[in-house]
Amino acid sequence: MSEIKYVTVTALTKYIKRKFDVDPHLSDIWIKGELSNFNLHSRGHMYFTLKDEKARIQAVMFAGANKSLKFKPGNGMKVLIRGEITVYEQSGGYQVYVKEMQPDGIGSLYLAYEELKNTLQKEGLFDPIHKKPIPKFPNQVGVITSPTGAAIRDIMTTIHRRYPLAKIILIPALVQGDHAKESIVKAIKRANQIEGMDVLIVGRGGGSIEELWAFNEEIVAREIFASSVPIISAVGHETDFTIADFVADLRAPTPTGAAEMAVPHFSELLDRLLDRKNRLKRTMQEKVSSKRERLKHFQTSYAFRYPKQLYLQKEQQLDIIVERLLKDGQRAISSKKDAYKSINNRLKNVHPKEQINRSKDAYRTLVNLLNREMKAVLSEKDAQFQQMIAKLSALSPLKVMERGYSLVYQDDKLIKSVDQLKIDQQIKVQFMDGKIDCQVKGIEERTVNE
Incomplete structure (x- = not known):
């Protein structure tokens, strides 16, 4: 009878884990279900159970993966997730390591959102170079939103509190529903036709992705981009991002935040004015004090106390300067005369006639030297020639013959x-x-x- 080989729990668990890890169907899988036992750890990791009517599975989404979520998960929420199935060795249970998560029911909307976002980004509609600056002290602030929603009340209250000098022009528009996108586009066109419009706030309060979807429509994004008036996008809450936020010249986390970005705070302006006034006052006082000291210095100076003596001194100095000027003038004239004579002599020396005469003399001298040298050379060469003939004659076979x-x-x-x-x-x-x-x-x- 063969001996039975037992394995440890650790070895068995490792074996099972390897089976899970090498299975391609479990390494990248999409699952839909309902969240329960949701727990957000202090370190940012999310632990929860994913369940349906008949089964459940443990899941974890680490902080590195969940920091890009566009919504806040919670118990009872139906979700779509992508992840991998693995075994947690310490408990021996299998679980899902979640890589992506999105609310169930909006999968098609999310895909449409991403597709339009990528298209507009490639076209350059999100490029910072196209962003128009928001005026610091607007006279007219246009607000495009629902006239009955909480957003308009928050915006108007904030602007009146911060900067009562600004005129608020409400341009009503539908902000959700089938006709919302056309209504928003029409309102933006109308706002651009209003004379003196300085800045536009376009948005609404928070809501689901379906309720915010009008601000993800392509025609709304392109109208925001085409607007000649700077636009502040204020759609939803701080965690909500729409296509309008990316195209707008400035994005506010909330409608109230948009109002704060659109106008300065009156008390802050007042403080700045008082500060500028005090700085200007100090500068003027310092300038006056400096000028007063300078005037005092002039008043106590020698010129003010003894003007006659100063005048006589200046007269004497003028005589000295005039005398020095005359001497310098005479020296300059004498120097110019000497220079003229020198140049005149040099001109005579380089006159063409003088040069021709000197060249003739030089030519005759050179001809005589050349003749003498040629005679001497010919005489020397003739003697050498006679010597060579004599040598050749002595060596010639004819002489021998x-x-x-x-x-x-x-x-x-x-x-x-x-x-x-x-x-x-x-x-x-x-x-x-x-x-x-x-x-x-x-x-x-x-x-x-x-």
Whole structure:
């Protein structure tokens, strides 16, 4: 009987976990269900149970993944999630590591939102270079929203409290429903036709994604982008982001926040004015004090106390300056005269006639030198030539032949030894005054020493 091998719980759990981890169907899976036992940990992680009518599974969404959520999850909420199934070894239970989450029922809206957002972003509608500045002190503030909602009350109350000088112009519009997008576009067009409109607040209070959807419509986004009046988007609450928020010149987290961004605070302006007034007053006092000190200095100066003596001194100084000026003028004139003479002499020296005469003299001198040099060279070369002729004559074969010597050729080849000849061979003998044809009849050799 073979021995039974037992495995530890840890080994079994690790084995099961590896099975889960390598299964491609469990590494990236979409699940729909209802949230329960939801718990937001102090470190930002979300722990909850995902359930339906017949089953449940534990799930966790770590802080790195849930920080980009556009909604706040809670118990009883139906959601769509994407994640991976794995085994938590310490408890031996399987659970879902959630990567993405969105409320159930708006999946198609969310996809449409992302698609339009990407399209408009590629076209440059979100580019900061197109954002128009919000005026600091607007005279007219337009508000495009529902006239019966809480948003208009918050905006008007905030503007009246902060900056009562501004005139509020309400341009009513539907902010939810099937015809909301056309109503918002019409209101923006109308606001741009109102003379003196400085800034527009476009928005509404919070709500579900379906209720806010009018501000995710393409025609609304393009109308906001085309507006010549700067627009502050104030849609929903701080966590709600719509396409209008990205296209608008400025995004406010709430309608109240939009009102605060649109106008300055009156008390803050007053404080700034008082501060500027005090700074201006101090500056003026310092300027007056400085000028007073300067005037006092002038009043106590020598010129004010003894003007006659100062005048006489200046007269004496003027005489000295005039005398110095005359001397300097004379020196300058004398220097210019000397310079003129020098230049005149130089001009005479470089006059064409003088240059021609000097060139003629130089030419004659050079010709004489050249003649003498040529005669000397010719004489020297002639002597050298005669010496060379004498040497050549002494070495010439003709001179030797004059003394009775001759040259022997065989087929135009000079014969230098009897070894080159044979009996009866035809040869030529060159004398000084001609050649003769001969035939070898005998050969007599002798040694060099003989």
